[in-house]
Amino acid sequence: xxxxxxxxxxxxxxxxxxxxxxxxxxxxxxxxxxxxxxxxxxxxxxxxxxxxxxxxxxxxxxxxxxxxxxxxxxxxxxxxxxxxxxxxxxxxxxxxxxxxxxxxxxxxxxxxxxxxxxx
Numbered sequence: 651x652x653x654x655x656x657x658x659x660x661x662x663x664x665x666x667x668x669x670x671x672x673x674x675x676x677x678x679x680x681x682x683x684x685x686x687x688x689x690x691x692x693x694x695x696x697x698x699x700x701x702x703x704x705x706x707x708x709x710x711x712x713x714x715x716x717x718x719x720x721x722x723x724x725x726x727x728x729x730x731x732x733x734x735x736x737x738x739x740x741x742x743x744x745x746x747x748x749x750x751x752x753x754x755x756x757x758x759x760x761x762x763x764x765x766x767x768x769x
Contacts, residue, residue, distance in 0.1 A: 698759060708739055709743045712725060712736060713755065714764040714767035715728065715764075717755065717764050718765070718767065722740065741754075747767070
């Protein structure tokens with residue numbers, strides 16, 4: 651079973667934002683707004699990273715496969731477990747991320763690269 655910790659986490663997270671130097675006039679205002687947006691994104695990514703690290707290895711696996719678009723039935727067949735077990739893990743993951751459905755989970759982690767988990 652694949653479990654994502656340490657260096658591997660770096661490969662699934664989106665890359666950091668570049669810092670924009672100060673410019674005169676309206677550019678400063680626009681840069682400030684973009685900086686606030688970037689800061690909000692960074693905070694969101696940090697929150698998602700913290701939630702991810704609280705997941706069990708099995709929950710990480712379910713989350714990755716769910717974000718790759720696998721159905722509960724496909725995940726169950728892929729891992730040799732019951733569909734009900736998959737539903738339980740996915741539900742518990744949503745609770746840890748404080749999300750209300752698979753679509754929200756997929757949207758929250760859409761920039762993460764889970765491609766290696768499909769193997």
